[in-house]
Every structure is written in structure tokens, then in C-alpha cells.
Amino acid sequence: MANCDEALKNASVVTTNACKLCTPLGACIAIRGIEGAMPMLHGSQGCATYMRRYVISHFREPIDIASSNFTENTTIFGGKGNLATGLNNVIAQYNPDLIGVATTCLSETIGEDLPSLIKQYQTETEAQKQPFIIPISTPSYRGTHINGFQTAVRAVVAGLAKEDLPQKQLNILPGLVSPADIYYIKEILAEYGLKYALLPDYSETLDGPTWDEYQSIPAGGTPIAAIQSMGSAVGTLEFGRTLDSGQTAGGLLQERFKVPNYLLGMPIGVRGTDQFFEVLKTITRQDMPNKYRYERGRLIDAYIDGHKYVFEKKAVVYGEEDLVAGLAGFLAEVGIIPVLCASGGKSGRLSQAIREAAPEIADQVMVQEGIDFMEIAEETERLGADLLIGNSKGYQIARSLKIPLIRVGFPIHDRFGGQRLLHLGYRGTGELFDRIVNAILAHRQEASPVGYSYL
Amino acid sequence: MAILEQRQKQVYTKGQSVFEMECNKPSLAGSVSQRACVFCGSRVVLYPIADAVHLVHGPIGCAAYTWDIRGALSSGPELHRLSFSTDLQELDVINGGEQKLYCALSELIDRYHPNAAFVYSTCIIGVIGDDVAAVCKKVSLEKGIPVLPVDSEGFKGTKKDGYRAACSALFKLTGQIPVDNMSQYSMNIMGEFNIAGETWLIRSYYENMGIQVVSCLTGDTRIDDIQRSHGAALNVVQCSGSMVYLAKMFEEHYGTPYLRVAYFGIEDMSEALYSVAKFFKDPEIMRRARELVREEVEVIYPKLLEYQQKLTGKRAAVYVGGAFKAFALVRALRLLGMKVVMVGSQTGNKDDYQQLRNICDEGTIIVDDSNPLELSAFLREQEVDLFIGGVKERPLAYKLGIGFCDHNHERKKPLAGFAGMLNFAAEIYSSVHSPVWRLSPYRQKSNQDAADKTDFQDSKACVFDSPTGFSRVYKNA
Numbered sequence: 001m002a003n004c005d006e007a008l009k010n011a012s013v014v015t016t017n018a019c020k021l022c023t024p025l026g027a028c029i030a031i032r033g034i035e036g037a038m039p040m041l042h043g044s045q046g047c048a049t050y051m052r053r054y055v056i057s058h059f060r061e062p063i064d065i066a067s068s069n070f071t072e073n074t075t076i077f078g079g080k081g082n083l084a085t086g087l088n089n090v091i092a093q094y095n096p097d098l099i100g101v102a103t104t105c106l107s108e109t110i111g112e113d114l115p116s117l118i119k120q121y122q123t124e125t126e127a128q129k130q131p132f133i134i135p136i137s138t139p140s141y142r143g144t145h146i147n148g149f150q151t152a153v154r155a156v157v158a159g160l161a162k163e164d165l166p167q168k169q170l171n172i173l174p175g176l177v178s179p180a181d182i183y184y185i186k187e188i189l190a191e192y193g194l195k196y197a198l199l200p201d202y203s204e205t206l207d208g209p210t211w212d213e214y215q216s217i218p219a220g221g222t223p224i225a226a227i228q229s230m231g232s233a234v235g236t237l238e239f240g241r242t243l244d245s246g247q248t249a250g251g252l253l254q255e256r257f258k259v260p261n262y263l264l265g266m267p268i269g270v271r272g273t274d275q276f277f278e279v280l281k282t283i284t285r286q287d288m289p290n291k292y293r294y295e296r297g298r299l300i301d302a303y304i305d306g307h308k309y310v311f312e313k314k315a316v317v318y319g320e321e322d323l324v325a326g327l328a329g330f331l332a333e334v335g336i337i338p339v340l341c342a343s344g345g346k347s348g349r350l351s352q353a354i355r356e357a358a359p360e361i362a363d364q365v366m367v368q369e370g371i372d373f374m375e376i377a378e379e380t381e382r383l384g385a386d387l388l389i390g391n392s393k394g395y396q397i398a399r400s401l402k403i404p405l406i407r408v409g410f411p412i413h414d415r416f417g418g419q420r421l422l423h424l425g426y427r428g429t430g431e432l433f434d435r436i437v438n439a440i441l442a443h444r445q446e447a448s449p450v451g452y453s454y455l
Numbered sequence: 456m457a458i459l460e461q462r463q464k465q466v467y468t469k470g471q472s473v474f475e476m477e478c479n480k481p482s483l484a485g486s487v488s489q490r491a492c493v494f495c496g497s498r499v500v501l502y503p504i505a506d507a508v509h510l511v512h513g514p515i516g517c518a519a520y521t522w523d524i525r526g527a528l529s530s531g532p533e534l535h536r537l538s539f540s541t542d543l544q545e546l547d548v549i550n551g552g553e554q555k556l557y558c559a560l561s562e563l564i565d566r567y568h569p570n571a572a573f574v575y576s577t578c579i580i581g582v583i584g585d586d587v588a589a590v591c592k593k594v595s596l597e598k599g600i601p602v603l604p605v606d607s608e609g610f611k612g613t614k615k616d617g618y619r620a621a622c623s624a625l626f627k628l629t630g631q632i633p634v635d636n637m638s639q640y641s642m643n644i645m646g647e648f649n650i651a652g653e654t655w656l657i658r659s660y661y662e663n664m665g666i667q668v669v670s671c672l673t674g675d676t677r678i679d680d681i682q683r684s685h686g687a688a689l690n691v692v693q694c695s696g697s698m699v700y701l702a703k704m705f706e707e708h709y710g711t712p713y714l715r716v717a718y719f720g721i722e723d724m725s726e727a728l729y730s731v732a733k734f735f736k737d738p739e740i741m742r743r744a745r746e747l748v749r750e751e752v753e754v755i756y757p758k759l760l761e762y763q764q765k766l767t768g769k770r771a772a773v774y775v776g777g778a779f780k781a782f783a784l785v786r787a788l789r790l791l792g793m794k795v796v797m798v799g800s801q802t803g804n805k806d807d808y809q810q811l812r813n814i815c816d817e818g819t820i821i822v823d824d825s826n827p828l829e830l831s832a833f834l835r836e837q838e839v840d841l842f843i844g845g846v847k848e849r850p851l852a853y854k855l856g857i858g859f860c861d862h863n864h865e866r867k868k869p870l871a872g873f874a875g876m877l878n879f880a881a882e883i884y885s886s887v888h889s890p891v892w893r894l895s896p897y898r899q900k901s902n903q904d905a906a907d908k909t910d911f912q913d914s915k916a917c918v919f920d921s922p923t924g925f926s927r928v929y930k931n932a
Contacts, residue, residue, distance in 0.1 A: 012562060014541070014542075014562055014563055015515060015518070015539070015541075015542035016538065016539055017537060018518060018519045020515060021515070022516030022519065024516070025516070044610045045488055045490055045491065046493070046494055046495050047516065047609070048488075049489065049492070049847070050495070050516070050520035050521070051516075051520070053845075053847055054520050056846055056847055060853075061850050061854075064487045064828075066484075066487050067482075067484065067485075067488070068485070069484040069486075071481050071611075075581075075582065082484045083484075085484040086484035089459055089483060089486055090485040092459060093459065093826075093828050104578070105514045105516075105543075105579045106578040106609070109548055109578075109579045109583065110582055140515060140516045141543050141544050141545050210853075210897065212900055214855065215854075393522075
């Protein structure tokens with residue numbers, strides 16, 4: 001075996017406490033956001049169970065993910081039989097309208113041709129009514145859960161969207177945001193009185209009301225008819241500066257159906273949200289509803305009230321690349337320096353996204369793609385950061401360095417209500433700003449020998 | 456909707472049909488099993504070894520989902536709480552991952568100076584043909600510590616095969632060094648994972664009886680404890696599904712006998728102490744065991760009776776990983792006056808289910824390798840007040856307005872031992888008697904249905920009088 005120093009080029013070869021998840025997990029969450037849909041993994045049973053557990057710990061909702069349950073024989077002779085059995089059983093138990101079948105590292109490595117296996121299944125099955133079955137290629141050795149999420153959204157659009165007469169409909173592809181964020185986007189779109197297809201919409205499926213009737217597939221999700229009509233929309237809004245626009249669902253709609261795609265950052269902060277409303281105006285020719293103009297004013301009012309508490313605080317921001325870029329744009333507005341912007345993802349576009357979202361502080365920011373939490377811990381200490389902003393997996397760093405962690409994004413495994421955290425828009429930014437200021441105040445109060453009761 | 460045809464023999468209702476339970480088979484594709492995989496089984500068993508590096512060889516998922524996943528506490532080092540992965544990328548899959556594995560192992564050992572390293576093979580390792588054993592051997596020679604491959608490719612069986620792979624790895628650490636200074640009254644604790652510090656509690660009981668605990672192989676574990684474990688006179692095995700393989704290896708190679716026990720509930724906990732005392736045939740040990748049990752029970756029993764008063768007649772469902780835990784829970788729930796109306800496990804064998812059948816009441820549903828749809832149906836059909844399971848089962852209970860007790864690896868309070876029994880009762884009470892259920896629309900509706908039914912007949916009779924037994928039809932689907 002060759003010398004490791006050469007192979008390593010001074011970087012660590014081990015990923016210690018990953019700041020990313022595997023691709024099929026993202027695909028499963030996306031599929032959960034389609035009405036009447038079931039996610040299924042083509043691979044070992046463990047993948048489905050581990051992902052369910054991980055996702056349930058955040059959302060606290062049932063999430064069923066089927067598996068084709070590879071055995072040793074399946075691995076040697078191929079998964080055709082197991083796939084058919086799995087599909088038959090999912091249909092028998094859940095009667096879904098759509099099944100999103102995502103591959104895993106195992107099925108990809110043995111070279112399964114999932115699209116053609118699904119075609120064969122559809123030809124050979126005798127069932128009268130068949131659900132849509134969408135193949136999704138998500139080898140976990142390529143990309144992160146975000147890539148899996150985006151691949152699933154694109155695969156669904158590719159499989160369902162049809163060309164039709166143009167109609168006054170908007171497509172919106174928010175990416176991996178919280179159910180609260182999706183509820184909020186829907187509220188905004190309702191103000192415009194516009195028909196829209198929001199994909200995926202797991203607001204109700206992953207943060208729904210308690211039940212009075214048992215639901216094998218939780219109610220809610222993007223209606224399939226809405227996805228089918230995406231090809232005839234007047235425009236697509238896609239959140240994600242770090243996405244490869246050629247590879248997204250929005251890109252596909254533009255290429256195939258000539259639906260203009262507006263790729264913009266996560267609408268966080270005043271500027272980020274302004275851009276979102278500007279695009280809405282471009283597409284709908286309607287001004288921002290007064291309700292949001294008012295929210296915007298209240299947000300800036302809050303910024304002013306809290307500005308001294310946060311000025312030139314150093315924050316380490318980590319998580320999914322687009323969330324990080326969106327947060328950086330907001331932090332720059334209030335005077336917090338995101339000294340490290342880090343992600344386990346490796347799009348190659350994070351630096352540029354931060355330059356676009358937060359041009360005024362871009363030269364003070366260290367941007368790191370492909371990072372893990374061990375490296376984040378080292379850098380946080382070295383940079384003398386005052387706070388961490390990211391998912392709950394940064395808790396051990398916050399604990400050992402005794403600095404506050406403001407929990408955002410996914411997953412939130414050590415606090416209650418992660419699914420109800422609002423990040424987007426003026427309102428979400430306001431809530432986020434309150435939480436950041438309060439974390440700083442609490443930290444200061446606890447450290448003070450005086451114990452001030454007015455801060 | 457009916458239970459899937461291929462699964463019908465994995466469901467049995469006591470008193471309703473001939474007992475011909477099928478189990479011990481791979482999960483059915485598309486069924487949405489609650490089971491994990493071979494890797495999970497191995498990771499669970501070896502997880503509590505706190506001074507070893509645990510390197511997961513494969514793409515990132517398996518390591519990411521098991522990072523700090525279990526509350527297995529350590530009194531010293533905490534290497535087990537870190538997640539290490541070779542994080543294989545596409546090129547590694549094409550070119551092979553041996554070089555990366557070698558470098559990763561070398562780096563980790565230099566960084567942490569562990570007393571051993573375990574390398575877990577995930578699904579694709581077998582497929583791409585990495586010679587993990589050879590890499591481990593090389594690194595072991597270079598670094599002078601044991602580096603053990605764990606054959607835990609996810610598809611190569613069930614969680615039980617993962618237990619076996621982990622036991623094989625553990626066994627390789629034993630028998631290498633001479634052991635003396637061992638008391639004739641010495642034992643190893645196996646299959647107790649020190650969740651929320653439970654092993655410490657159990658260990659203290661045995662030590663108070665005058666027994667030397669040589670090693671807890673699966674709780675707050677150190678490599679040198681394992682290396683001395685073959686010197687113990689007895690192995691005491693809980694969670695028989697995972698560790699009985701190791702106990703059998705000890706029996707075969709070192710002639711060490713083993714006992715199977717459980718530490719949940721007063722009955723099982725007491726029996727776990729008495730059976731060890733009986734084994735050593737020492738009156739003083741038995742006297743101390745009796746005294747310990749009496750003292751402990753005296754403390755908790757009056758409080759348990761208070762809970763019993765409030766829980767008597769409530770109906771419980773249990774779905775856990777191993778069947779042995781299910782036995783103990785059935786007995787513990789009975790002590791609280793509760794009726795177990797459904798019980799199941801992911802990995803029970805035929806003997807386990809036979810034993811469950813023996814201890815359960817008529818009409819109890821027994822299920823192997825169940826899924827969310829079945830479990831939800833059982834909860835509804837059996838009009839359950841409390842469900843005991845793990846994280847994946849919790850939302851099923853809550854959505855149906857049913858109380859829940861997490862008896863899995865995420866629990867933060869000890870539920871084992873005598874003190875644990877009181878925690879268990881308190882947790883059940885706090886969930887079953889929470890006022891929130893009064894607002895649950897599902898609960899309101901089923902209460903109304905039950906009230907309507909009792910106007911005409913005994914509400915349970917319509918379920919149990921059905922000629923085909925459990926009706927196997929979902930009410931609302």
C-alpha cells in the first residue's frame with residue numbers, strides 16, 4: 001500500500017462526525033411531500049430503517065419507507081424479483097398513487113438498471129390500476145442528501161410533467177426547508193391568489209394534525225395533477241444558488257417545456273426575501289402584498305432594536321450549502337460575521353453563492369465544502385467564534401467551547417419542534433433574529449456575576 | 456386491507472388458531488419492516504466499547520445514522536460516541552477502498568491511540584471485493600493493537616447475523632493473555648448495554664453479593680476487560696438474541712457455563728440475582744442476594760403499588776427488538792396490573808414465541824417482524840392504552856392518541872434493575888394519565904364507539920368471538 005501522506009495531501013482521509021447524510025435520505029423526504037406517495041429503497045432493509053429513525057427523530061411523525069430487502073442471493077443474481085415483490089406489497093398495503101423508488105449504494109454498485117426493471121414490472125404486472133413508479137438514482141457514494149432530494153424532485157417532474165396550454169400557474173421548488181417554511185410559502189402564494197405547484201410539499205405529511213382516522217399515507221402533499229401541469233406554468237421559482245441549474249427540476253422544465261426558471265437563493269434576510277418577492281412580481285406582475293410589506297418593516301425594526309447585541313459577533317454557520325449561503329446573507333445584514341461557512345456538500349459553488357448573498361463580507365468569510373464536524377470544531381476554536389448556527393449535530397462543539405448554538409435546518413434531534421422552525425421570509429428571519437439575540441443575551445446573563453434582570 | 460399473505464403465519468392470536476408461528480426469516484420486500492440490518496446488529500453489540508476506534512467502511516450513510524445513536528454510557532473514554540467513516544466516493548468504489556481504509560485506520564490510530572480498532576464492512580464492501588481482513592492484519596502488525604474486521608454487510612442476513620459477526624470479533628480478543636487473580640465467584644455480564652447507566656446498577660448488585668465482575672462485554676466496556684473475560688467462572692447473558700452466540704463460544708472453548716437472565720421488572724431482576732447465587736452454591740452469596748432483593752423491593756414496592764392502583768386494567772402493547780425483553784416486559788406490566796394484549800419482536804425465534812404464548816393471556820396477538828400498518832391495526836383493534844417500543848413506533852402511538860414508553864436505546868433514565876422498575880412505572884403512568892389524550896380526536900371517537908357498543912354487549916366480545924380469530928381487517932383502511 002502506498003504512502004498515505006501522498007494520498008492524503010495533508011488532509012484527513014477519515015470523515016469524523018459527518019456534516020452530511022446520504023443521498024437516498026433526501027429522496028425519501030422529497031417523495032414524502034407528494035400526495036398519496038410512498039418512498040421505497042432498492043437495497044438492504046437497514047437503509048430504510050435507519051433513515052426512518054433519523055427522520056422521525058426530527059419530525060416526530062410516522063414516516064414509512066419500504067425496501068426491496070436485498071439478501072445475499074439478490075446481490076448476486078440481481079434485484080428484479082425483490083423489486084417486483086416489494087412493489088406488489090407496497091401497492092397491496094398502501095394503495096399509493098405514486099411510488100418513488102430510490103437506489104442505494106448496493107443496488108447501484110451491482111449495476112441494477114432500475115428504470116428498465118420498473119418498465120418490465122409495469123409491462124408484466126396484471127394489476128388494472130397501477131401507481132406511477134418513478135426511478136430515482138441515488139448512490140450514496142455520490143453527493144449528499146441534498147443531491148438525493150434534488151434528484152428525486154427532478155425525477156418526479158421528468159416522469160409526470162406534461163406539455164399543455166400555458167396557464168397562469170407558478171411552480172415553486174423550495175428544496176429542503178422545514179414544514180413551517182412550506183406553510184409560510186403557501187400562505188404567501190395564497191395572498192397572490194395564484195394557482196401554483198409547490199414541490200415537494202411535506203408540510204402536512206411531516207407536520208400534520210393529530211388523527212381522527214387512521215391514515216396509512218398521511219394526508220397532504222403536492223397533488224399529482226399539479227405536478228403534471230408544471231410544464232404549462234408561466235415560471236418556476238427554485239431556491240438554491242449552489243444547484244447545478246442544468247440538473248434541477250427547474251432546469252428540466254425550462255429545457256423541456258420552455259418554462260422560465262428563476263434560480264434564487266433561500267429567501268432569508270431582507271435582501272434574500274426582497275429578491276423572492278421581486279421574482280414573484282416579475283412572474284405575476286403583482287406588487288408585494290401589504291401584509292408582507294408590513295412584515296418587512298417590522299423585521300427591519302427588530303434589526304435596529306437588536307443591532308448592538310450582535311454587532312461583529314463571529315458566527316460559524318454549517319449545514320446544507322444553500323441554507324448556509326442564505327443565512328450568510330442575513331447575518332451580513334445585521335452585522336454578524338459568518339467567519340466560517342461550512343458544508344459537507346461539495347457543489348463547488350458555495351463560495352460564489354456567498355459572494356452573491358453577502359458581497360459586503362465575502363472577503364472576511366472562510367468557505368469550506370466537504371467538511372466534517374471534527375474540522376468544524378477545530379476551526380470554530382481557532383477562529384474564536386462567538387456562536388454556532390446550524391443543525392443540532394453541532395451541539396458537542398457548542399458544549400465543549402461553551403458558546404451558544406442556534407439550531408436551524410435539519411436535523412434537530414435534541415430540541416423539540418424542529419419541524420415548526422421557520423427560517424424563510426421576513427417572518428422567518430425575524431424569528432431567527434430573535435433567537436440569535438436571545439441566545440447571546442442568555443449566554444451573557446449566565447456568565448455575568450451580577451445577574452442583570454434588564455438586558 | 457388484509458395482512459400480506461406471505462406474512463399471515465407471522466401473526467398469531469392466542470386461543471384463536473393453531474400455533475405454527477413462522478419466524479427467523481428475511482423481512483418481506485415491501486412490507487416496511489421495523490428491522491435494521493446486519494451492520495446494525497454488529498454496531499449495537501460493539502458500540503459500548505469505549506476505548507476502541509469504530510471505523511465504518513463504506514459510503515457515509517451507515518456511519519452518519521449511527522453517530523452517538525445509543526445512550527450507552529462510559530465511565531472513561533468516549534471514543535465510541537464519535538462516528539468514523541471511510542466515506543467512499545464513486546472513484547473509491549471503482550478502484551477499491553483498501554488504500555483508503557488503510558490510511559484511515561492508520562490516521563485514526565495515530566490520532567486517538569485506541570486499545571483496538573473495529574472495521575465494519577457495509578453493503579458494498581463485499582461487492583467491490585476489498586480484502587478488509589488483510590488491511591486489518593497489516594495495520595495491526597504496524598500499530599501493535601488488535602484491529603478486527605467485522606463482516607457486517609447489510610444484506611448478508613438479518614440483525615442476528617450482525618450479532619454473530621460482532622461476537623466473533625469479540626471472541627478473537629479473548630484467550631490471548633493469562634488470567635489469574637480471579638475469584639472462584641467471578642462472572643461476565645453480557646448483553647447489558649449500559650443505556651442510561653444500567654450496567655453500573657446491575658454490576659453493583661452482583662458485586663454487593665460478593666461476586667467479582669470481570670467484564671461487562673457490552674456496557675462501559677474496555678478492551679482489556681474483554682481480554683480478561685475468559686478467566687471468569689460464569690457468563691450471565693441478557694438480551695439472549697445478541698450475546699448467546701458469544702456465551703456458547705466461551706462454553707465450547709473455555710468451558711465457561713452461562714445463564715440467561717433479564718434485568719427488567721422485579722421478578723426477572725430478582726431471578727437474575729438468585730440464579731447466579733444458586734450457580735455458585737455459596738450460602739453467603741444467596742443470603743446477600745436475598746437481603747439485597749428484600750431491601751430494594753422494600754423501597755420500591757409501596758410506590759409501585761400506588762402506580763398499580765392507577766394502571767390496573769389498562770391495556771398494553773409491546774413491540775421490541777429481542778423477544779427476551781418482551782418476556783420481561785409482559786411480567787413487569789402484569790405486576791402493574793396491566794394487561795398485555797399485543798406483543799411482538801423483530802428477531803424472536805420459535806422457542807421465544809412459544810414461551811411468549813405460554814405467558815400471555817387468551818386473545819393476545821403475537822407478531823414477528825411486524826410493520827407500521829399491522830402495528831397500527833393491532834393498537835386499534837386491541838384498544839390499547841400504552842405502547843412500548845422504540846423511536847420508530849412512537850409516532851404510531853401518538854397519532855392514535857395512545858400513551859408510549861420508549862424502551863429502546865434512546866431512553867435516558869434506567870429502566871433496568873429495581874430502581875429502573877420504578878422509573879418504568881413512573882414513565883408509563885406519566886404517559887397513560889396525561890390529560891392530552893382527552894383532546895385526541897381519535898381517542899374521543901374510539902371512546903364514543905366503545906360507549907355505544909357497551910349499550911348492547913361486552914365491547915371485547917365482538918373481537919374475541921370472531922370465528923377466525925383476530926379479524927385481520929383494518930377498520931378504516
